[in-house]
Amino acid sequence: MELSVGKWGYDGVSGRGESSDCFCVDPVFAWILRVFPGLAFLLIGVEKLTGTMGTIPFFQAIGRGQWFRYASGVPDTAGALLIFFRAGPAMARS
Numbered sequence: 001m002e003l004s005v006g007k008w009g010y011d012g013v014s015g016r017g018e019s020s021d022c023f024c025v026d027p028v029f030a031w032i033l034r035v036f037p038g039l040a041f042l043l044i045g046v047e048k049l050t051g052t053m054g055t056i057p058f059f060q061a062i063g064r065g066q067w068f069r070y071a072s073g074v075p076d077t078a079g080a081l082l083i084f085f086r087a088g089p090a091m092a093r094s
Contacts, residue, residue, distance in 0.1 A: 034083050042080035048073030 047053045048069050059069040 034086075038080050038083035040080075041076050041083065045073045045076030045078075045080060048076060 048055050051069070055069055056066070059066060
């Protein structure tokens with residue numbers, strides 16, 4: 001039984017490509033996968049920092065105070081910026 005090699009050189013058995021040891025992903029597809037979580041983190045973080053969408057009553061109801069709203073909104077916003085402007089692939093190539 002002979003297995004066909006796919007678009008990226010994946011042989012389906014060993015999990016490794018014939019021409020290289022990495023699985024290459026289309027850059028547009030990778031960008032799309034980064035946009036959706038990045039937008040989610042950004043919107044949630046901005047909502048927490050501005051106090052919109054009921055975040056003020058929510059944090060009052062859980063009893064943490066408004067400092068916790070800011071303390072959780074800053075990492076959400078920073079995470080979104082790190083998703084959009086990451087240096088991981090550039091550092092991995094060197």
